[in-house]
Amino acid sequence: MIRIGIVGYGNLGKGVELAISQNEDMKLVAVFSRRELGAGTLKSPDTKLLHISKAPEMQNEIDVMILCGGSATDLPEQGPMFARLFNTVDSFDTHAKIPAFYEAMDEAAKAGNNVAIISAGWDPGLFSMNRVLADAVLPKGNGYTFWGKGVSQGHSDAIRRVKGVKYGVQYTVPKEEALQKVRSGENPRLSTRQMHLRDCYVVAEDGADKRAIEEEIRNMPNYFADYDTKVTFISEDEFFKNHTAMPHGGFVMRSGITADNSNHIVEFSLKLDSNPMFTASVLVAFARAAYKLSREGHKGAKTVLDIPLAYLSPKTPEQLRKEFI
Amino acid sequence: MIRIGIVGYGNLGKGVELAISQNEDMKLVAVFSRRELGAGTLKSPDTKLLHISKAPEMQNEIDVMILCGGSATDLPEQGPMFARLFNTVDSFDTHAKIPAFYEAMDEAAKAGNNVAIISAGWDPGLFSMNRVLADAVLPKGNGYTFWGKGVSQGHSDAIRRVKGVKYGVQYTVPKEEALQKVRSGENPRLSTRQMHLRDCYVVAEDGADKRAIEEEIRNMPNYFADYDTKVTFISEDEFFKNHTAMPHGGFVMRSGITADNSNHIVEFSLKLDSNPMFTASVLVAFARAAYKLSREGHKGAKTVLDIPLAYLSPKTPEQLRKEFI
Numbered sequence: 001m002i003r004i005g006i007v008g009y010g011n012l013g014k015g016v017e018l019a020i021s022q023n024e025d026m027k028l029v030a031v032f033s034r035r036e037l038g039a040g041t042l043k044s045p046d047t048k049l050l051h052i053s054k055a056p057e058m059q060n061e062i063d064v065m066i067l068c069g070g071s072a073t074d075l076p077e078q079g080p081m082f083a084r085l086f087n088t089v090d091s092f093d094t095h096a097k098i099p100a101f102y103e104a105m106d107e108a109a110k111a112g113n114n115v116a117i118i119s120a121g122w123d124p125g126l127f128s129m130n131r132v133l134a135d136a137v138l139p140k141g142n143g144y145t146f147w148g149k150g151v152s153q154g155h156s157d158a159i160r161r162v163k164g165v166k167y168g169v170q171y172t173v174p175k176e177e178a179l180q181k182v183r184s185g186e187n188p189r190l191s192t193r194q195m196h197l198r199d200c201y202v203v204a205e206d207g208a209d210k211r212a213i214e215e216e217i218r219n220m221p222n223y224f225a226d227y228d229t230k231v232t233f234i235s236e237d238e239f240f241k242n243h244t245a246m247p248h249g250g251f252v253m254r255s256g257i258t259a260d261n262s263n264h265i266v267e268f269s270l271k272l273d274s275n276p277m278f279t280a281s282v283l284v285a286f287a288r289a290a291y292k293l294s295r296e297g298h299k300g301a302k303t304v305l306d307i308p309l310a311y312l313s314p315k316t317p318e319q320l321r322k323e324f325i
Numbered sequence: 326m327i328r329i330g331i332v333g334y335g336n337l338g339k340g341v342e343l344a345i346s347q348n349e350d351m352k353l354v355a356v357f358s359r360r361e362l363g364a365g366t367l368k369s370p371d372t373k374l375l376h377i378s379k380a381p382e383m384q385n386e387i388d389v390m391i392l393c394g395g396s397a398t399d400l401p402e403q404g405p406m407f408a409r410l411f412n413t414v415d416s417f418d419t420h421a422k423i424p425a426f427y428e429a430m431d432e433a434a435k436a437g438n439n440v441a442i443i444s445a446g447w448d449p450g451l452f453s454m455n456r457v458l459a460d461a462v463l464p465k466g467n468g469y470t471f472w473g474k475g476v477s478q479g480h481s482d483a484i485r486r487v488k489g490v491k492y493g494v495q496y497t498v499p500k501e502e503a504l505q506k507v508r509s510g511e512n513p514r515l516s517t518r519q520m521h522l523r524d525c526y527v528v529a530e531d532g533a534d535k536r537a538i539e540e541e542i543r544n545m546p547n548y549f550a551d552y553d554t555k556v557t558f559i560s561e562d563e564f565f566k567n568h569t570a571m572p573h574g575g576f577v578m579r580s581g582i583t584a585d586n587s588n589h590i591v592e593f594s595l596k597l598d599s600n601p602m603f604t605a606s607v608l609v610a611f612a613r614a615a616y617k618l619s620r621e622g623h624k625g626a627k628t629v630l631d632i633p634l635a636y637l638s639p640k641t642p643e644q645l646r647k648e649f650i
Contacts, residue, residue, distance in 0.1 A: 018584035022464050099646050119650055126458070128650040129634050130593075133451070135649065136610040136637035137603075139347050183596070258606055259343035262598035268455075269594075271508070273587035278462075281583055285461040305635040305645055309454050310628075312461035320630055321424050324460065325444055325453040 002026045002291045003061060004284075005086070007052065007078060008068035009033045009041075011246070012091070015280030016066050017043060023284055025314045029062050059085055063294075064287040066090075068280075076101065080108035083116040083301075087290045089283050091121035098124065098303075106301035115294045116301045120286040121279040122270055123147070123250065129304050130252045130268035138256025138264055142187050146174035146195060150248025150275060158223045159200055162216050164208030167236065169243045173197040174251060182253050185263035198229040203239045248275035285312040326352045327616045328386060329609075330411070332377065332403060333393035334358045334366070336571070337416070340605030341391050342368060348609055350639045354386050384410055388619075389612040391415075393605075401426065405433035408441040408626075412615045414608050416446035423449065431626035440619045441626045445611040446604040447595060448472070448575065454629050455577045455593035463581025463589055467512050471499035471520060475573025475600060483548045484525055487541050489533030492561065494568045496524040499576060507578050510588035523554040528564045573600035610637040 004026055006013045013031065020028045021043070030048040031037075032055050042049055050058070055065075065086035069075050071094045082088050083105050092101050098119055109116035119125060123145070131143055152172045159168035178195050181188040200217060204210050214231045217224055234243075249270040256264050272278040286304070289311035293302065310320055327350055331338045334356055345353045346368070355373040356362075357380050367374055375383070380390075390411035394400050396419045407413050408430050417426050423444055434441035444450060448470070456468055477497045484493030503520050506513040525542060529535050539556045542549055559568075574595040581589050597603040611629070614636035618627065635645055 015583075015585075021584050095650070098650050099643070102646055124650045126462070126591075129458075131649045132634045132638055132645060133454075136613075136634075136639075137451070137606050139639075185598075256606075258340075258599065258602040259346050260340075260599060260602050262602050264598060264603050264606075265594075265596040266451075267592075267594045267596075269590075269592045271590040271592075273510075273589060274583065274585060277583040277585050277587050278589050281462050281581075281589075288461075303635075303646060303650055305642075305650070306633045308631045308633055309457045309461075310630040313457055314461075314464075317630075318424070320457060321427055321628060324456045325420070325423050325449045325628055325630070 002288060003029045003063045004287060005029055005055070005058065005062040005065040006031045006068055007033075007055070007065055007082060008074065009035070009037060010068065011276040012280055012283075013068035015274075015276045016068060016283055017047075018277065019280040019284040022281075023288075023314065025288070026284070030058055055082070056085055062086055064089060064290045066283050066287055068283075076104070079116070079118075080104045083108035083114055084112040085114075086112075087115045087294045089117045089120055089287045089290050091125065091279055091283055092119045093121060093124055095124060102301050102303065110300045113299055115290045115298050117286045117290050117307070118301055118303055120304055121282055122272075125279075125282055125304055126270070127250065127252045127268070130266075131254075132305055134252070134254035134256070134266040138254055138258070138266065140258075141254050141256025141264075144182050144190070144195075144253045144255075145250065146179060146253070147250040148172035148174050148196065148248065150250070150272070151246050155198065155200075155223055158220060159202060159217055162213055164205050164210075164213050165202055166205045167203040167239050169201050169239070171199040171201075173199050179251060179253075182255055183265055183267070185255055185265060187255050192226045193228055196227060198224055198227045200229065200231045201234050201239065201243050202231060203236050204233055245273070246275045248272050248278075288312060288314065326350060327613060328352055328354045328388045329612060330354055330380070330383065330387040330390040331356045331393055332380070332390055332407060333399065334360070334362060335393065336601040337605055337608075338393035340599075340601045341393060341608055342372075343602065344605045344609040347606075348613075348639065350613070351609070355383055380407070381410055387411060389414060389615045391608050391612055393608075401429070404441070404443075405429045408433035408439055409437040410439075411437075412440045412619045414442045414445055414612045414615050416450065416604055416608055417444045418446060418449055420449060427626050427628065435625045438624055440615045440623050442611045442615050442632070443626055443628060445629055446607050447597075450604075450607055450629055451595070452575065452577045452593070455591075456579075457630055459577070459579035459581070459591040459593075463579055463583070463591065465583075466579055466581025466589075469507050469515070469520075469578045469580075470575065471504060471578075472575040473497035473499050473521065473573065475575070475597070476571050480523065480525075480548055483545060484527060484542060487538055489530050489535075489538050490527055491530045492528040492564050494526050494564075496526075498522040498524050504576060504578075507580055508590055508592070510580055510590060512580050517551045518553055521552060523549055523552045525554065525556045526559050526564065526568050527556060528561050529558055570598070571600045573597050573603075613637060613639065
């Protein structure tokens with residue numbers, strides 16, 4: 001049994017707790033949180049609920065710690081701290097800061113003789129794997145990543161900061177026309193505006209100026225100004241009925257030309273009813289890989305590109321060769 | 326420069342020759358064939374064209390030998406012979422015999438201190454990788470593989486053996502309705518007949534009984550009897566104009582349910598204008614991996630599940646972390 005710990009008990013941490021229940025080779029030993037969480041919070045009575053400061057005392061009880069904090073402030077601080085003490089897995093997703101985060105985690109993990117798998121969600125994560133695979137197989141070509149349809153937390157937060165907005169959610173929607181252009185093999189150049197639509201659902205405060213809200217959203221730099229943005233005002237009832245789920249997904253495509261001038265399209269896509277639950281499931285599979293790598297004596301930071309796929313599976317190499325290849 | 330050799334100069338071997346020209350870190354040193362091929366057969370004047378019996382003399386000139394023979398008789402014999410002498414990559418695709426082929430290649434490669442990457446095409450190959458990845462991330466769910474639209478050599482050969490058939494080609498076509506059922510998350514049970522249509526184009530000999538040909542094809546056991554089979558008679562002109570290309574592709578899908586009852590769909594698909602050119606491109610990327618693994622001291626047989634994705638790429642780990650993750 002692989003003994004797992006979770007750091008952080010938000011949507012993602014709760015998702016990891018549930019995901020572990022689907023994997024028979026794993027056991028959730030403890031959940032660590034900064035908050036004081038009451039007894040009965042966890043699904044399993046066998047799992048300890050501990051303050052994050054107690055983690056160092058659990059070094060001999062936990063094989064892999066799954067870090068479920070946020071990428072903005074939690075992981076840059078907690079990541080290296082935990083990588084000194086435990087094998088870790090995280091879904092650090094600030095793309096521009098991944099090289100620096102890798103270096104910090106590599107140093108900490110090596111110091112502690114641990115393995116730290118970073119950025120192991122779906123983007124970064126499964127999407128990164130498919131970008132590299134398709135690029136290696138089709139060196140002459142163009143790669144495309146489309147996101148959605150799904151909720152963007154950053155854009156939803158931006159909407160909620162607009163004066164007069166009570167609730168709001170933003171769906172990133174890939175444009176079907178752009179997807180079809182890529183699939184046709186015409187290797188299009190696509191602008192930001194051509195790839196994604198930003199679809200916003202807003203509950204306005206009583207008496208708020210809806211026209212002003214819509215204008216402010218549409219013209220918000222970085223977030224909306226470069227996109228086709230649709231704003232729909234809805235009632236509070238409708239918001240809570242239809243817009244509190246966290247679906248997401250997307251498409252990684254590569255259109256390549258081999259030296260005989262043949263065209264080839266490689267496409268990977270996800271359609272996820274719950275973004276945090278799926279990300280949690282990816283983290284758990286990579287926790288298995290961290291455990292195996294550590295048992296083999298590996299040390300330091302690893303990305304999803306450094307790990308053979310067989311390490312993600314609970315099945316034996318023989319079984320995989322027989323049933324999956 | 327990675328120095329490559331090719332064994333076998335049919336469609337696949339020719340494809341590998343072309344694919345190497347798209348990869349700047351590789352050089353094609355020699356092509357080995359059982360046939361006597363004339364001067365000027367190869368694209369590059371710097372590449373040697375040698376009889377297969379000369380291969381042992383080239384051990385110090387070649388880093389990786391790409392085996393392009395057929396799976397039925399060539400690879401079971403040539404594979405272990407070459408794995409004793411060289412690092413090898415092949416696209417052995419008789420699914421049921423992969424475990425035995427792995428064992429034979431493992432023994433030979435270990436005896437020769439070489440790496441032998443087996444079954445590195447697209448199915449087996451990229452499809453196998455995606456089956457394992459999706460199964461590891463979504464342990465509760467169902468996996469589906471659809472092939473096509475594309476030419477099946479085995480089924481085309483079967484058509485051509487029917488009395489009165491001059492030329493024939495069979496396209497395997499995935500049924501759109503079945504694809505949509507999987508994508509909807511309803512986890513359907515699909516029969517052979519529900520998943521694929523067999524679409525045949527036949528040129529009859531002059532005076533042949535077309536009705537008899539159609540009946541014989543439709544009722545052929547194993548090949549056609551369990552499928553919806555469509556037979557269209559065409560002229561010889563049309564055959565050579567529209568039906569000599571070798572497109573293929575397919576879909577690997579997994580529909581899974583996480584412990585909160587959310588549904589998730591993972592889909593990987595290929596749309597290939599030329600099956601042999603794409604397979605050749607996959608072989609070349611895995612030849613790079615064989616080279617890197619061998620330089621690190623690895624030995625024995627490996628499958629596509631045993632190889633980190635970064636090994637397929639000519640880019641540095643730093644570049645991959647910065648640009649692709």
